Amino acid sequence: MFLPADCPEWDNVVASAYSLKKQTIEYDGVSFKLFSIKKKPAFYTNAPYLDSGGLTFDDDQLPEELSQQLYKLIEKHHLKYVLLKSYQKLNLNYPGYYCIDEGYCTFVLDTKSGIDDIWKKKLKAKTRNQIRKAEKYGFNVRIGYTELLDDFYRVISRCWRDLGTPSHSFDFYSIILEEFSNKAMIIVLYDKEIPVSTSMIFNIDGVVSNPFAGTLNQYKPTSVNNLLYWTIIKLACDSSASYFDMGRSRINQGTYNFKKSWGGDINSLYYHYFFHKKQSVPSYDTRFLRMATSMWKLMPLTLAKLFGPYLIYRVL
Numbered sequence: 572m573f574l575p576a577d578c579p580e581w582d583n584v585v586a587s588a589y590s591l592k593k594q595t596i597e598y599d600g601v602s603f604k605l606f607s608i609k610k611k612p613a614f615y616t617n618a619p620y621l622d623s624g625g626l627t628f629d630d631d632q633l634p635e636e637l638s639q640q641l642y643k644l645i646e647k648h649h650l651k652y653v654l655l656k657s658y659q660k661l662n663l664n665y666p667g668y669y670c671i672d673e674g675y676c677t678f679v680l681d682t683k684s685g686i687d688d689i690w691k692k693k694l695k696a697k698t699r700n701q702i703r704k705a706e707k708y709g710f711n712v713r714i715g716y717t718e719l720l721d722d723f724y725r726v727i728s729r730c731w732r733d734l735g736t737p738s739h740s741f742d743f744y745s746i747i748l749e750e751f752s753n754k755a756m757i758i759v760l761y762d763k764e765i766p767v768s769t770s771m772i773f774n775i776d777g778v779v780s781n782p783f784a785g786t787l788n789q790y791k792p793t794s795v796n797n798l799l800y801w802t803i804i805k806l807a808c809d810s811s812a813s814y815f816d817m818g819r820s821r822i823n824q825g826t827y828n829f830k831k832s833w834g835g836d837i838n839s840l841y842y843h844y845f846f847h848k849k850q851s852v853p854s855y856d857t858r859f860l861r862m863a864t865s866m867w868k869l870m871p872l873t874l875a876k877l878f879g880p881y882l883i884y885r886v887l
Contacts, residue, residue: 574618574621574624574773574775574778574816575621575751575775576617576618576621576623576624578751578754578775580750580751580754581621581750582604583746583750584743584746584747584750584751585606585619587746587750588740588742588743588746589608589619589743589884590609591607591608591609591619591887592606592607592609593606594606594607594615594644596637596640596641596644598636598637598640599634603617603637604617605617605644605653606619607650607887608885608887612648613650613651613652614651614653614887615644615650615653615654616653616887617654617656618656619887620739620886620887621656621782622656622818622819623656623657623658623677623819624655624656624657628659628661631659631661631662632661632662632663633661633843638663638668638845641653641845642845642847645845645846646847650847651846652844652845652846652847653844653845654842654843654844654845654887655842655843655845656840656841656842656843657840658838658839658840658841660672660839660841661841661843663843665845667845667847668844668845668846669843669844669846669852670841670843670844671841671842671844671852672839672841673822673839674821675819675820675821675842676820676822676827676838676839676840677816677817677818677819677820677830677837677838678817678820678831678833678835678838679815679817679835679836679838680693680804680814680815680817680834680835680836681813681814681836682779682807682808682812682814682815683813685808686805686808689804689834692834693833693834694833694834695832695834698797701794702794702797702798702801704794705793705794705795705798706798708794710760710761710762710768710793710798711761711763712758712759712760712761712798712802713758713760713761714757714758714802714806715756715757716748716756717745717748719757719758719759719769720741720744720745720757722761722766723744723757723759723766723769723771724744725766726759726766726767726768726769726785726787727769727783727784727785728872728875728876728879729785729787729872730785730786730787730788731785731875731879732867732868732870732872732875733788734864734868735863735864735866735867735868736867736883737875737878737880737881737886738875738879738883739879739880739883740879740880743880744783747771748771751773754773754774754775755771755772755773755774757769757770757771757772758772758799758802758803758806760795760798760799762790767786767787768785768786768787768790768795768798769785769786769799770784770785770799770803771783771784772803772806774807774810774812777812777813777814778812778813778815779803779806779807779810779812779814779815779816780815780816781816781818784799784818803815815835817833817835818830819840
């Protein structure tokens with residue numbers, strides 16, 4: 572599956588927005604790009620600020636030559652680890668290697684059969700009713716590019732703050748639209764003229780994905796989020812895309828159950844860690860992070876927009 576992280580345009584986005592440090596590893600005529608922050612990098616990864624990359628091999632075995640290059644990179648730069656994000660589980664019998672192979676997934680909807688088939692055969696009755704409910708509410712749907720960027724950012728920055736997550740800067744999203752040109756676009760749903768739900772989507776080699784999306788909390792009872800996803804699916808079908816990748820979810824949690832209702836196939840997401848020495852995998856569910864998340868939700872939106880990019884910059 573060809574994803575934004577695999578495109579040269581994404582290299583330009585992270586270079587322009589965050590000036591990340593890049594390392595290139597050559598293997599069998601293919602270049603693998605890894606990124607880290609510039610000052611005192613602790614690790615490198617292949618898909619900065621995205622859930623996964625399309626890193627795949629003909630079999631499930633990571634080539635020994637490639638793994639050796641990874642460990643040389645770790646030793647040279649005194650890194651804690653290298654992280655490879657992939658849709659394919661890679662096997663490697665090597666000290667210091669660990670794979671997180673459960674807990675995270677994405678749902679991928681096959682859109683080749685067309686919108687009518689998806690409506691009648693793939694969507695659950697409850698999902699169809701929620702789409703109808705949102706349509707009756709009378710939301711205005713707009714699809715475009717930079718002309719919708721202000722409204723997109725207005726929604727996405729508030730949504731991320733409400734989740735307790737630092738958000739990217741306005742310039743980050745602007746650079747995406749500039750670099751990806753017609754491969755990236757914005758959908759905004761309005762209550763009259765108030766933007767309430769939005770997504771920045773990519774359409775790359777027949778795969779539509781929406782890594783950046785959000786709906787204002789007060790509008791979730793209207794099922795506008797269902798109308799947003801239905802709009803993305805219709806756009807995918809109209810553009811003859813083959814698949815809609817709905818993005819990462821934690822199994823059996825809120826977004827998992829929502830995305831499951833659209834009839835897509837579940838695909839596991841794998842996170843491969845290469846350690847210099849025996850270490851534990853970084854935890855993102857610590858008491859400190861839970862407390863920081865709770866405090867971030869209470870931060871004034873103006874401050875969240877100001878400080879968010881400085882924090883998320885390090886979370887590759």
